[in-house]
Amino acid sequence: MGLSGPLSATELAAAASSAAAARSRRFEPRRLLAPLSVLVLAGLWAATAWLLDSPRLFPSPALVLEAILREFRAGELLIHLGWTLMRVAVAFLLAMAIGAAIGIAMGRMALIDDFGRPWLLFFLNLPALVTIVLCYIWLGLGEVAAVVAVAINKIPNVAVTLREGAKALDQALFEMAQVFAVPKRLVLEHIVLPQLAPYFLAAARSGLALVWKIVLVVELLGRPNGVGFQIHSAFQLFDVATVLAYALAFMAVVQLIEWAGFQPLARRLERWRR
């Protein structure tokens, strides 16, 4: 450590910011690998389609793109994407809120942890399909049943993740806050949430990936719209191009959420680390 504290501190801050700038400015050939791998995949797909020469059962990328454009022009694509996205959003928020509450309670209180563990195990191992069928039977073939079924599938995963986060909360910092008589709301804002944030983010990322896949199944089994419903209709016509069109379109939406939502958020949350 340098003997002149102020100097070393400013040096440190300057070093940190210039390093970050250099990282974003420098050209790295490795960055080309990801786009390259996407191109290779598309190429393999196109080559296989050409070899098989069966456009109905194994359409080329061009045909799928055509199907996407056709559905878009017909106004179908956005409507069904919209329905699915809405169900994903509601189920996701429901699962995050309830799962986090359960997980944090279990992580902080040993009695609730011991009591809740068998339940958690039960719901973790309950097949998604069973939850969906039972929800439709008990709650009727409606929107509520669809969203509840998806949320129930995700809640245990969120709870497990947040339980770990709550268990890992640093006791020493709570003691510090207690000694300095810091009010509870500040403890929540400055001690609890910053430590839980990475766990929330992890649960949200894996949650989105799981939830949208289950939503498609729910739609396939009992909804008159949405990506899952469209895939089901196309399946009955053996229209593979349309199946892939809807799947790819929704995958693109999910990836967009990752890029525009989760990644910037993760960077923001990590800023304080060395």
Next chain:
Amino acid sequence: MAALSVVVVRKRFPAVGAAPEKLVLHDLRFRVAAGETVAVLGPSGCGKTTLLNLIAGLDREFEGRIERPAGRLAFVFQEPRLLPWRTVEDNLRFVLDGVPDASARIRTALGEVELPEVGPVYASRLSLGMARRVALARALVVRPSLLLLDEPFVSLDQPTAWRLRLLLLELLARHRTTTLIVTHEPREAVMLADRILLLSAAPARLRAELAVPLSFDERREQARIEAVARALLPDLREPIAAEAA
């Protein structure tokens, strides 16, 4: 006029698994006057941190009675215990809820520990020496009626530790805060304290109570500190010589 009054009849940790019940503090009584700096000196593991936790109210499981002065308490822990995900300034603001002139007080406190420019730096980016100074600033910024310090300069290199002790010496003289500092380092106790409470190994009892006959200026000379330490604590001659070497 005692600001702090401590009576610990017994403090024990219950048996856990194979570990037997452990009596850590036994029949420990002392007072600290307002404005006085008292050092509790004892070997590692004798129960010093345990004692501070009792005084701070973090541990209420003991037989005895502790009276703290009215007003705010400040604690400089053995580790800095800053919020790494907040800036230095926000770390200080964290303990100043509802204080109207918080910003000015933060500026003054950071200036006092000679870190006037680190306000906007994340606490995670500080070296240990800087983090310890920020922890000290966080303690002083609340203008405590009682300041507790738990080996605040442990695991620093000697020149840095010496510099920080000088800094603390000045700040304690300036603010006249009632202070209890816990240490296993005899020279640190002699340098900073008006009075030293010498503890035995666990279960810690009061072995001796020693007044330190040094003026403020004398406390800034290593040779004077050394001489007084040897005179006051003859049975600690070896460890002191060893550490000086």
